Amino acid sequence: MRLYSVVLKDVFRRKAKLAIAVLGIIVAASAMVAVVTTFSAATESLYEESNNFGANIIVRPQTNSIPLIAGSTSLGSISTGDNYILESDIPGIYDIENSANLGVVAPRLYGVVGLGHENVIVMGVDVEQEQNLRSWWKVNGEWLSDPNGTEVMLGSDIAKPLGLDVGSAITLEGNGVDMEFEVVGIVESTGGEEDGYIIMPLSVSQTLLDKEGKVSSIDVRALCNDCPVSEMSLQIEGALPDVEARAMSQIVQSEMAMIKHTQTSAMAISIITLLVSTLTVASTMLASVNEKIREIGIMRAIGASDHQVISMLFLEGALIGTIGGSIGFGTGTLLSYLIAPLLGFAEPFPMWELLPLVSGMAVLVGIVASIIPAKRALSIDPAEVLRSV
Amino acid sequence: MSNGLIHASGLKKSYKIGPNDVEVLHGIDMDIENGEFVSIMGQSGSGKTTLMNLIGMLDRPTGGSILIDGDDITTISRKEMVDYRRRTVGFVFQQFHLIPSLTAYENVALPLVFAGDKGHSAALDALERVELSHRLDHKPSELSGGEQQRVAIARALVMSPKILLADEPTGALDKETGERIISLLNSLKDDMTVVMITHNHELARMSDRIINLQDGKIKE
Ligand SMILES: Nc1ncnc2c1ncn2[C@@H]1O[C@H](COP(=O)(O)OP(=O)(O)OP(=O)(O)O)[C@@H](O)[C@H]1O
Numbered sequence: 001m002r003l004y005s006v007v008l009k010d011v012f013r014r015k016a017k018l019a020i021a022v023l024g025i026i027v028a029a030s031a032m033v034a035v036v037t038t039f040s041a042a043t044e045s046l047y048e049e050s051n052n053f054g055a056n057i058i059v060r061p062q063t064n065s066i067p068l069i070a071g072s073t074s075l076g077s078i079s080t081g082d083n084y085i086l087e088s089d090i091p092g093i094y095d096i097e098n099s100a101n102l103g104v105v106a107p108r109l110y111g112v113v114g115l116g117h118e119n120v121i122v123m124g125v126d127v128e129q130e131q132n133l134r135s136w137w138k139v140n141g142e143w144l145s146d147p148n149g150t151e152v153m154l155g156s157d158i159a160k161p162l163g164l165d166v167g168s169a170i171t172l173e174g175n176g177v178d179m180e181f182e183v184v185g186i187v188e189s190t191g192g193e194e195d196g197y198i199i200m201p202l203s204v205s206q207t208l209l210d211k212e213g214k215v216s217s218i219d220v221r222a223l224c225n226d227c228p229v230s231e232m233s234l235q236i237e238g239a240l241p242d243v244e245a246r247a248m249s250q251i252v253q254s255e256m257a258m259i260k261h262t263q264t265s266a267m268a269i270s271i272i273t274l275l276v277s278t279l280t281v282a283s284t285m286l287a288s289v290n291e292k293i294r295e296i297g298i299m300r301a302i303g304a305s306d307h308q309v310i311s312m313l314f315l316e317g318a319l320i321g322t323i324g325g326s327i328g329f330g331t332g333t334l335l336s337y338l339i340a341p342l343l344g345f346a347e348p349f350p351m352w353e354l355l356p357l358v359s360g361m362a363v364l365v366g367i368v369a370s371i372i373p374a375k376r377a378l379s380i381d382p383a384e385v386l387r388s389v
Numbered sequence: 390m391s392n393g394l395i396h397a398s399g400l401k402k403s404y405k406i407g408p409n410d411v412e413v414l415h416g417i418d419m420d421i422e423n424g425e426f427v428s429i430m431g432q433s434g435s436g437k438t439t440l441m442n443l444i445g446m447l448d449r450p451t452g453g454s455i456l457i458d459g460d461d462i463t464t465i466s467r468k469e470m471v472d473y474r475r476r477t478v479g480f481v482f483q484q485f486h487l488i489p490s491l492t493a494y495e496n497v498a499l500p501l502v503f504a505g506d507k508g509h510s511a512a513l514d515a516l517e518r519v520e521l522s523h524r525l526d527h528k529p530s531e532l533s534g535g536e537q538q539r540v541a542i543a544r545a546l547v548m549s550p551k552i553l554l555a556d557e558p559t560g561a562l563d564k565e566t567g568e569r570i571i572s573l574l575n576s577l578k579d580d581m582t583v584v585m586i587t588h589n590h591e592l593a594r595m596s597d598r599i600i601n602l603q604d605g606k607i608k609e
């Protein structure tokens with residue numbers, strides 16, 4: 001027999017009384033696990049979404065403005081240049097220093113064409129790159145597939161009023177040419193500008209709009225969460241003639257900040273729970289020392305040292321911590337599955353790496369909570385408590 | 390100066406009650422020889438338990454000294470006190486005071502655990518000595534009073550102490566069971582000195598000598 005088995009047997013015998021302390025630890029541990037698990041999943045999915053949301057950098061043609069000055073008075077400026085990027089310049093992007101971080105490079109061409117009596121906006125896209133960028137779009141029907149095919153996808157704001165659906169044929173009047181298209185897909189409303197666009201392969205749109213070899217903008221997606229996006233923007237501006245590259249990471253950053261803020265508050269509440277549970281354990285242990293006052297007296301009389309008395313109490317505290325921490329990890333993980341959908345967060349996943357951390361913390365709480373009870377136990381005078389009545 | 394195993398001289402003990410010191414033992418001079426079986430008798434409140442606690446180092450005297458085998462134990466450190474309780478004395482109480490969550494065997498082995506002794510065969514020997522080898526796995530609640538007291542005696546002698554101290558060991562038992570316990574204690578005196586507190590004259594007569602306490606003094 002060892003000292004710990006004495007403690008185990010004692011704890012097992014008084015399990016009903018120690019349940020409160022274990023429960024306290026379970027509450028605190030599950031609160032912390034739930035917070036960490038829920039927010040980790042949310043942050044992770046935000047990183048993923050930040051890719052889906054669109055490009056991190058948007059490249060546009062530089063607008064050359066010439067200041068108009070009459071004498072000493074500025075009359076403003078006028079924009080010149082033809083406001084297009086040459087398609088042949090695009091491969092230059094892949095020569096930048098951070099080219100390894102380039103994910104998607106999606107050129108687009110915008111223009112206005114006639115559809116019946118209406119004017120509509122056409123967006124020509126690099127079919128493959130665009131689909132990577134818009135993987136989160138829900139498309140009824142099919143995505144564009146042929147880079148030279150006369151097929152289009154319609155934004156929901158176009159499709160509905162005009163009564164168009166997958167399979168419909170439309171004729172678009174471009175600059176000097178009329179072309180017939182087949183509707184292959186309808187993009188469900190995204191809330192973005194594309195709801196009002198007709199989307200077609202880039203080369204076809206260049207023909208339709210008479211802008212051969214030209215694009216209006218390039219959306220560049222960087223392939224990392226902490227890319228030096230603004231640095232990359234500068235590199236792109238250096239690599240391509242007459243372009244402006246702007247980082248678009250602010251949206252993601254502000255959203256991330258909001259999640260971090262919520263997480264901090266939730267963590268603060270968890271830490272308060274932890275403190276409260278420490279008190280619960282401390283008071284339970286104190287009650288348990290008072291209850292065992294005679295047993296501790298007996299143990300002293302038959303040769304238990306101060307060190308052994310304290311070890312037994314700390315072991316009891318640590319045991320309460322281990323049990324509570326492990327159960328708390330389980331309940332906390334389950335809890336996060338309940339919380340995440342309520343907050344509109346992504347589905348969480350069990351974070352096993354938290355198990356040793358939480359157990360360790362719970363054990364620490366158990367031991368810290370045992371300090372005062374241990375002091376009390378050491379002050380027990382065996383002569384007094386063993387006196388026959 | 391005697392060369393007895395236990396030698397007390399001018400032993401005093403007072404308790405603080407509120408602001409006052411109340412002296413309970415007023416200078417006890419006493420010698421107990423090796424291998425003696427001694428009974429301590431006296432009225433309730435005369436200081437018997439107090440004296441026994443001093444011999445067993447559960448408490449320290451406020452005056453005088455106790456020598457065990459010639460060594461003064463009244464001034465030993467807290468650490469030495471623990472060692473003294475482990476190896477020199479064994480206690481038997483009126484209420485048995487077994488640990489309820491442990492079996493008979495585990496209760497008897499507990500002093501070995503505290504002393505850091507690895508082998509527990511001494512626990513089996515001790516239980517055999519009190520004729521309880523067939524009750525090893527019983528919890529105290531599953532044993533009769535007499536059996537519980539025998540387990541307690543086994544626990545007291547498992548470390549082969551020089552002195553066995555028994556405070557009213559038969560107080561909670563019927564007459565017949567009590568007599569069995571006394572003859573068990575009597576049989577131990579070949580190996581150790583036995584000091585027993587009792588209120589029962591008949592049982593006290595089974596011992597070698599009776600020490601009478603009256604109001605904190607030995608009555609000659
Ligand atoms: N811790 C204490 N504080 C104050 N007074 C005490 C304390 N312990 C014992 N006393 C007092 O000391 C006196 C002697 O007590 P003790 O227990 O030694 O008597 P006893 O002879 O064993 O009595 P009994 O036969 O009833 O067990 C009593 O008056 C008791 O009230």
Ligand SMILES: [Mg+2]
Pocket residue numbers: 388437438439556
């Ligand atoms: Mg007494």
